[in-house]
Every structure is written in structure tokens, then in C-alpha cells.
Amino acid sequence: MSVEPQAAVSRLMESGLLRTQGLIGGKWIDAHDGKTIQVQNPATGDVIVSVPCMGKTETMSAISSAHDTYYSWSKLTASERSKRLRKWYDLIISHKDDLALLITLEGGKPLKESLGEVNYGASFIEFFAEEAKRIYGDIIPPTIDDRRLFPVGVVGAITPWNFPLAMITRKVGPALACGCTAVVKPSEYTPLTALAAAELALQAGIPPGALNIVMGNASDIGNTLLESTQVRKITFTGSTAIGKKLLAGSANTVKKVSLELGGNAPCIVFDDADLDVAVKGTLAAKFRNSGQTCVCVNRILVQEGIYEKFANAFTKAVQALQVGNGLTEGVVQGPLINKAALEKVVTFVKDATSKGADVLVGGKRHGLGGTFYEPTVLGNVNNEMLISRQEVFGPVAPLIRFKTEEEAIRMANDTDAGLAAYLFTSSIPRSWRVSEALEYGLVGVNEGLISTEVAPFGGFKQSGLGREGSKYGMDEYLEIKYVCLGNLKEG
Numbered sequence: 001m002s003v004e005p006q007a008a009v010s011r012l013m014e015s016g017l018l019r020t021q022g023l024i025g026g027k028w029i030d031a032h033d034g035k036t037i038q039v040q041n042p043a044t045g046d047v048i049v050s051v052p053c054m055g056k057t058e059t060m061s062a063i064s065s066a067h068d069t070y071y072s073w074s075k076l077t078a079s080e081r082s083k084r085l086r087k088w089y090d091l092i093i094s095h096k097d098d099l100a101l102l103i104t105l106e107g108g109k110p111l112k113e114s115l116g117e118v119n120y121g122a123s124f125i126e127f128f129a130e131e132a133k134r135i136y137g138d139i140i141p142p143t144i145d146d147r148r149l150f151p152v153g154v155v156g157a158i159t160p161w162n163f164p165l166a167m168i169t170r171k172v173g174p175a176l177a178c179g180c181t182a183v184v185k186p187s188e189y190t191p192l193t194a195l196a197a198a199e200l201a202l203q204a205g206i207p208p209g210a211l212n213i214v215m216g217n218a219s220d221i222g223n224t225l226l227e228s229t230q231v232r233k234i235t236f237t238g239s240t241a242i243g244k245k246l247l248a249g250s251a252n253t254v255k256k257v258s259l260e261l262g263g264n265a266p267c268i269v270f271d272d273a274d275l276d277v278a279v280k281g282t283l284a285a286k287f288r289n290s291g292q293t294c295v296c297v298n299r300i301l302v303q304e305g306i307y308e309k310f311a312n313a314f315t316k317a318v319q320a321l322q323v324g325n326g327l328t329e330g331v332v333q334g335p336l337i338n339k340a341a342l343e344k345v346v347t348f349v350k351d352a353t354s355k356g357a358d359v360l361v362g363g364k365r366h367g368l369g370g371t372f373y374e375p376t377v378l379g380n381v382n383n384e385m386l387i388s389r390q391e392v393f394g395p396v397a398p399l400i401r402f403k404t405e406e407e408a409i410r411m412a413n414d415t416d417a418g419l420a421a422y423l424f425t426s427s428i429p430r431s432w433r434v435s436e437a438l439e440y441g442l443v444g445v446n447e448g449l450i451s452t453e454v455a456p457f458g459g460f461k462q463s464g465l466g467r468e469g470s471k472y473g474m475d476e477y478l479e480i481k482y483v484c485l486g487n488l489k490e491g
Contacts, residue, residue: 008101019198021195035053042107043326051215055216055220062183070154072207079132106192108326113326127453128174128176151175151478152477154228154230155183156226158234159185162337168197176210184198185218187215198213226249235259247259259466262463265420269282270306270427271304281422287321289334294420300399301408311377315360336373345373356382417461417462423435423445442459
């Protein structure tokens with residue numbers, strides 16, 4: 001069923017989830033200087049609301065609040081923290097339709113995808129609510145040494161616009177479960193989903209100050225988090241360039257850092273692949289959220305024996321994708337997030353065609369105008385083109401021929417990135433052999449959608465540090481303390 005944008009806004013206002021102020025210490029506040037930023041619907045260009053444009057002053061206040069709350073929150077039993085996180089999960093699920101509307105309104109992705117993100121984002125809260133009671137220390141038998149685990153303290157979390165709920169829950173879930181508190185800086189393009197999630201966290205009994213939301217001036221907020229000695233960890237999802245700056249900036253106070261950065265995901269389609277499975281899986285891995293995810297396929301390597309069949313079938317499938325406002329029924333591709341994203345796609349396609357690539361379908365701005373771009377397939381792409389070297393972050397699928405398995409592996413690994421990779425083959429030995437050879441933190445075999453809360457998410461090389469999700473995601477928010485007990489007397 002289609003939803004009118006204004007009707008969606010009215011519904012969200014009635015639900016109490018359309019918050020337009022930052023959250024610090026459990027209180028909803030404006031920027032101290034009254035400055036605001038407009039939040040736009042990328043599908044229509046209309047302004048949804050204005051929110052505070054915060055900076056150093058508000059961030060320092062949020063850090064102080066998180067620091068003060070840390071001592072009481074971390075002292076709660078794991079069972080009590082677990083119960084409150086579980087309540088937050090329940091509230092997210094009970095409001096999933098409204099949260100999905102909000103994600104589509106400010107981010108542009110189709111409503112079905114937004115519903116999927118809400119369920120995905122909520123799964124991290126559920127998982128880490130359960131894991132909160134399973135954080136154990138070790139007693140090491142050979143030396144009778146006692147190792148106990150302790151939360152790192154205040155966490156500064158900087159999250160992107162493409163998954164405005166899931167990228168927060170994937171960080172805040174384990175942080176709160178471990179006993180940490182957090183200051184979250186969401187993207188200025190999608191702050192409303194973060195504020196709605198924070199409202200539900202308060203309703204769930206997460207104490208004031210445990211979760212704070214500040215948005216606005218990215219450099220002021222980021223630098224304040226980096227400079228504070230009370231912030232003990234930085235967690236970031238976004239571009240490699242910004243990640244490097246945060247890593248360098250964390251050195252002065254020696255903060256723990258976890259980074260989930262850019263990718264340049266290859267998808268290898270071997271001659272022995274099931275054609276239908278390969279087309280369906282590649283389509284999902286490429287065009288999810290209009291190609292605007294860090295694990296989206298950026299290079300499709302197709303073995304020469306199946307190249308023509310795959311190109312024809314894949315192009316036909318892409319032609320069938322319905323483009324439009326994400327609130328409209330049947331739409332599977334929405335707009336790009338802003339004009340800069342659109343111009344990047346235009347530049348990459350122009351570069352590829354000028355160097356010999358063929359446009360099999362699409363290849364231009366969509367007739368809907370705004371930031372819409374046609375779902376595009378490029379043939380005969382080579383390694384000299386920008387789209388082979390950098391993330392396009394848009395709905396453009398480049399096809400590249402290869403001959404041998406060894407050549408495909410070499411081409412796939414020829415990048416500084418190492419986040420996600422995909423391969424399609426019917427051979428079990430090849431699936432293991434190639435998966436092990438690919439220098440990537442995530443590998444999908446005959447699957448295009450591979451993210452889950454129970455598996456570790458993170459990359460190799462310049463795609464980041466650390467892991468999110470799974471039991472390994474808990475370790476990112478814990479310190480290890482060694483306590484040696486000796487010369488103790490009985491009584």
C-alpha cells in the first residue's frame with residue numbers, strides 16, 4: 001500500500017516518534033545558539049523538519065552526562081541491563097511500521113527495505129540483550145591467574161545515513177550490554193531515526209545519560225569526542241578517508257577504535273554457477289538501497305564461458321526494477337541520498353563509457369528528476385576505469401570478463417579495500433578454495449544478502465578494524481584486567 005509523505009509525517013507526529021531535538025542526559029534540547037539544519041525527503045526534496053545544529057558545547061555536555069551515568073549503569077547486574085535492552089527491542093518491534101516510515105522519509109529507501117532494516121537493527125538489541133548475561137572472565141589453570149572483563153567506559157559512536165537504525169543498534173546494543181554509555185552522532189541527513197530510537201530507549205528504561213544523541217557540525221562534534229579523555233572508545237561506520245582521520249585523532253588519548261569503512265566488493269560468477277541463483281543474488285547484492293551500502297557489489301567479474309548468458313539475464317532483471325518514491329507500493333529503488341551522490345554516479349559512468357564500456361541498460365539520470373538515477377548495467381568494463389577502482393555507491397553494475405580462477409582472485413584482491421566479496425559456483429571445492437583466497441572479512445557463496453547479527457561483521461586491509469555483531473562484537477566494548485591474588489590468609 002502506498003503512503004503519502006505528508007500522511008506519513010502526521011502519523012509519526014501522532015506516535016510521538018518524530019523528535020526534533022537532541023537528547024542529552026535524558027532531556028530533549030535545542031542547540032545553545034539556536035542554529036538548525038533541515039532534514040529533507042530525498043525523493044521529493046521537501047523539508048520534513050528542522051533539527052538542532054549542535055557542536056562542541058552540546059557534545060561536551062553529552063560526554064559529561066554519559067560519563068556520570070556510566071558509574072551507575074555499569075554497576076547494574078547484567079540481568080538488569082539485559083531486561084532493559086529486551087524491553088527496547090520489544091518497543092522497536094512494536095513500532096516497526098512507524099520506524100520504517102521514518103527511514104524511508106529521510107533516507108529514501110523503499111519501504112520494504114526499511115522494514116527489513118528495522119528487523120535487522122532490532123536483532124542486534126535482542127542478541128546483545130541475551131549476551132549481556134554471558135560476559136565471563138577466565139581463570140587460567142596453569143598459573144591460577146584471574147582474568148575479569150570490564151566495560152571500556154564512555155563510547156563515541158559516529159553513524160552513517162544509509163542504515164540510520166541498524167548502524168546505531170549494532171554499536172549501542174553491545175556497548176550498553178557491557179555496561180558502557182554512549183554519545184551518538186548520527187548523519188545530518190538522517191537524524192530522525194536516531195532520535196526515534198532514543199525515545200524508545202528511554203521508554204524501555206535505559207537511564208537518562210546512558211544514550212545521548214547530538215547532531216550538527218560534524219567536525220566540531222567529532223573533534224570534541226576525540227579530544228575528551230572521558231571518551232574511551234570511538235566506533236565509526238563511514239568512508240575510509242574519515243576513518244583514517246578518526247584513527248589518527250584517537251592517538252593523543254589512546255582510545256580504543258573500531259572502524260567499519262569503505263569497500264570495493266567483487267562478485268565472481270564462475271562458468272559452473274547456477275544462472276538463476278547468480279542473477280538473483282547479484283541483483284540483491286548490487287541494488288539494495290540503490291547501491292548505497294558498504295557491502296554492495298561494486299565489480300561483477302564474470303567468467304567468459306557464461307558472460308553473454310549472464311549479461312543478458314542480468315540486464316533483463318535490472319530493466320524490471322521499479323524506480324520511485326520509497327513510499328509507493330512496488331518501488332524497489334529509491335533516490336540517491338543527495339546531489340553529490342548523484343554527480344558521483346554520473347562522473348563514474350561518463351568515465352567508463354569514455355574508456356570503452358558499453359551501456360547495456362540505463363546509464364543516465366532518471367526521468368523522475370531530483371536525485372533519481374536509472375538502474376544501470378555496463379559491459380566490457382576494465383581495470384582502468386574509476387568504477388573498478390573506487391566505490392560508485394549507486395545503482396551501477398559493471399561487468400568485467402575473466403578467464404581463469406586465478407585471474408579472478410587476483411582481480412578481486414587488487415584493491416586496498418577488503419570488506420565484502422561474493423562468488424557463485426556449484427563446486428564445493430572451489431567455493432572453499434576461493435573463499436579462503438579472497439582477502440575480505442565477509443564472503444557470500446551463492447548468496448547476495450549475508451549480514452546477520454550472529455556473525456562477525458568487519459573488513460580486512462583499509463576496510464576497517466574490529467568486528468561488529470556476534471559474540472566478537474562484545475569484545476570491542478570491554479577491557480581485560482589481570483588480577484593476581486597472593487599471600488592471602490584464611491579467616
